Amino acid sequence: MNKRVKNSIYASPYVVWIIAFIIIPLLFIAYYGFTDGEGNFTMENVAAITQPMYYKALWLSVELSVLSTLICLLLAYPLALILRNMHIGSKGFIVFIFILPMWMNFLLRTYAWQAILDVNGVLDQLLAALNLPAFNIINTPAAIVFGMVYDFLPFMVLPIYNVLIKIDDNTINAARDLGADYFTTLRKIIIPLSLPGIASGIIMVFVPALTTFVISDILGGGKLLLIGNIIENKVKADNLNMAAGLSLILMIFIVLNMMFTAKYDKSEGGNML
């Protein structure tokens, strides 16, 4: 038998799987998004985004997710650099530190933040004990950004760290040797070489932040609707067509984000590992 034919036979279970469970479900989203409850074609679900209440929620989501992605990047980059320069023997240990919290369910961890940041919460009690004024960010956009940064920071740190440790020490030494001071080396060598990791990190943080409904639910006090909350509410209210329509809009942003970052990241998020 032809080798290629044989290979396709071995590949077929997998190909069937991804068609059935990746492609077709997306087609279902498209179908529901462009039809009404009776199955007639309509643009209404997608066009809904032009209504202020929807585009406001979408805009708020974009704002908060961009902001939290930026903060994650600003926090994660120096962190990854420090970790890289520590030359800890096993890379596993670093990964371990950032993966370990995942064994405590993220809903619980976010909920714990609620208890910490809440009015009269743990933090306020602590501040009161120190005679300091209360710190009120709960139920504000700041709290949501805080939660996003908390939940997604590891997804920014790990890809950047993984790229940074692959940079040969001598590449950095070479720049120094050629007269570059530390910041020039950072700007001209280290950052450009770690762009794939940064790109992976941005994908891994931006998309879940853009689409979350849990964090805004728990830390936003229900006062702030993100596009994720709206979709989830539509599902709850049994308006699946609208939910699908808005999901299609959301996917435009996801694809845009991927196209933007794909320029730098050939591994498509692969630097996570």
Add this chain to the structure above:
Amino acid sequence: MNNDKLIDLVNISKSYGKNLILDDLNLYVRENEFITLLGPSGCGKTTTLRLIGGFESPDTGKIIFDGKDITELPPNKRQLNTVFQKYALFTHMTIAENIAFGLKIKKKSKSYIDDKIKYALKLVNLDGYENRMADSLSGGQQQRIAIARAIVNEPKVLLLDEPLGALDLKLRQDMQYELIRLKEELGITFIYVTHDQEEALTMSDTIVVMNQGYIQQIGTPEDIYNEPENAFVADFIGDSNIIPATMIEDKVVEILGTKFKCVDEGFGKNKPVDAVIRPEDVILVEPDKGIIKGKVTSLIFKGVHYEMEVMANGYEWLVQSTKLVPVGTEVGIDVDPFNIQIMHKPESEDEEAVALDE
């Protein structure tokens, strides 16, 4: 070659954790010298280079460059440049950008930089490669770019860390000549690190043989080859017959129970020593005409010569000769007194271990 010390390493020690890498090392480098640090991996040669380059700082000791103490100076402030082992080209830049890197930092004018790039590429025989990406070149080409990138900065000293290690044999030989030519043209000091003794012998003005953090011998290639000071150097440089022997008196050594004439003096009487005889210095003659008798046990054709093993007086002698002697032939062994190098026995167990290590 003038004799001014350009670089002086004084009482340098360096360790990583519990591993002592360099122990009280003293070494100076003269201007315009091609000096090679030679030794097996882990001998401290690369660490020495990195100390000079500024990528490490010593635990104790001083580094003097051109009369100034540069021990604490960061690498970007030192007037020397390094060619790294695996080239360390900036893969996200073009060749031109790589070469211009140091010049841009020094804020040189555009036309100056362009001229320099052209000049440097010509020097390394890669004209026209300006706009290629660094990782699209072959190993040898990358190596030459790494050199070009370093020399455009007109350093007083070029540090080269096993720059040819990753190249294949033919390319390595070509590059050796290239480096010698470059050094002649540039007229600067080269400090070269390698574990390849042939490379060291071919190119250097001075060779520093190192092992386990200590300098074993410093000398011209001829000195190192012909008069190794200890068994380690003898063994590390070229093939050798290192035979336990006894110095009977000045100019007479007893090797394997037979007295040989030699030219060494001052070892005292009846002192145990090691005798080093290079395989090409062992002369095979008619059985009766030699000093001792033996029998050829193996024979390999090596191109320019044959390599044979001869069993004589219980020792397997390594012999290189352009003349073929079939296996099984009874032969006599003769050695010119000049070609017998007498060395002290290692005194401590430590040194013994060092010698056995290789």
Add this chain to the structure above:
Amino acid sequence: MKNVAKKIYLVLIMLFLYLPIGVLIFASFNDSKILGKWNGFTLKWYTQLFENEAILNSLRTTIFLATLSAIIATVLGTLACLTMNRMRKVPKSIIMSITNIPMLNAEIVTGLAFMLLFVGVGMSLSLSTVLIAHVTFCIPYVVLSVMPKVQQIDNNMYEAALDLGASKAYAFVKITMPDIMPGILSGFLLSFTMSLDDFIITHFTRGSGFDTLSTKIYTEVRKGIKPEMYALSTLLFVTVFVLLLLVNKKPAKVTERSKHAKIKKYIAAIASIAILVVGIGFGVTGGAGNYTQEVYVYNWGEYLDPEVITMFEKETGIKVHYEEFETNEEMYTIVATGARNYDVVCPSDYMIQKMIENDLLEEVDFDNISTSDNIGQQYYDRAKGFDPENKYCVPYCWGTVGIMYNKTMVDEPVTSWDILWNEKYKDSILMQNSVRDAYCVALSKLGYSINTLNENELEEATQLLIDQKPLVQAYVVDQVRDKMIKNAAALGVIYSGEAIYMQRENDDLEYVVPDEGSNVWIDGWVILKESENKEAAEKWIEFLCRPEIALMNFDYITYSTPNDAARALIEDEEIRNSIIAFPDNTILERCEVYNYLGSEGDDLYDSYWTRVGAADSE
């Protein structure tokens, strides 16, 4: 100096990452149900954990699901890598891109896509649908870890094996497999962890009859998580932490081989936890043991004494699959799409009406429910508002919507909804996060019917709610309870049923039904048309209507019971005659029952409510 700064930075980040974990571990030893309110040290949550079948079951399900989906994903993903590696460039990159979609796409979209797929092809949501979803989103992680290893495979070694006489299969198993094994193992691990931590996709694809830890926690989040959950999480976390420390202990020389061995140890550790956990009790859907029948119950969260389930199972031999919902609307979506199969559900009045109109309910055979007479006739009469002939519903709980306030924080008499618009209480007001209840407040304040479909009136109410938004601390459902007990807010809109419990916990709280009127509601048991266990469902209702059982539930949930026989059994006279628990007619006269507004009415309310949601909060 620079190094000190670096260390401080590291410590701060670690604190940030691990602080909430510390809080949760702390909470597992706290003798209070409320997170962040220290009542003293206790170990009781740990002992109660091992008696809490619901949590243990969700743990088993979670581990079972994570193990199975990691195994399947690893097999499929590895197969994909091996075959993809031999493909031509174009098909390879197409397949690779498709593989990565679930990893790069938003979870909510992936979850919704799966839900639409399963509902669309008429597959009811179950453990298998979650499994399929988990396998699918785990595969990219397997491919990511295995692919690099596959690309590094040295074909010479494989050929050498063939040359030495090995069969292709033998060479593959002995030569190729060990080569890519580290990739396979780390892919497995990653999948396991991803599946374990997933909530959103599980949320959308989950079937009835089981919970994972995530979905269980999510249901609990809004009303205060049961401290047993903290205990369990602490145990899990500490176990994994210790195991990983042990595995990571020898940092001396990390060779490729020792890394390999390390991952192996890690897997062995996880496998042993998995076996242990699954071993605690048998199976996930299995474990049925001696039960002859089963019944799927869908009820409000915290709306039943768990002991009652055990008693019911013991007496009748019917296995109860008990699940909770958060809002009527959420329940309706699940039931109406047939996503999950339930037998007996406990919706509210207007929702019952909607379900009757949409032909989702089966008539109740009251002859089979001898205890239904214990429910007072006045409640059946009131139920005629949504179940005109009393054919479908057996009332279970009832009550009013009103204002709970803290006497120490509110210094004026609370008689009107107006107080919820008083600037003085900015950021101290808790509103209900559900359409009908929120509009009930606004419409009542305006003096309109809470069932109005008049767009002008709704417009007015919407504006009122938008105006109120900057004053509101949070829109929540059951969390009003914990927050007010913690003195975190001065005023909250809440159901009368919570009031008794809250007063028990905090003396300063008082409940009132405002003068403008409000909603009086009834929740009742209904049997679904699609039910396959009608007999068991009837037995369930019969059991709950028994006076002593109704009393147990009343004591536990403190919501007013329509069961007159049970009310008569209440020992505490103050409660038996409490006007909060059993409001008199003067209060009830000004209250209205919710009606079903039709699907257009629903959409109308929903779109107005979304406007409130999207409005600026400052």
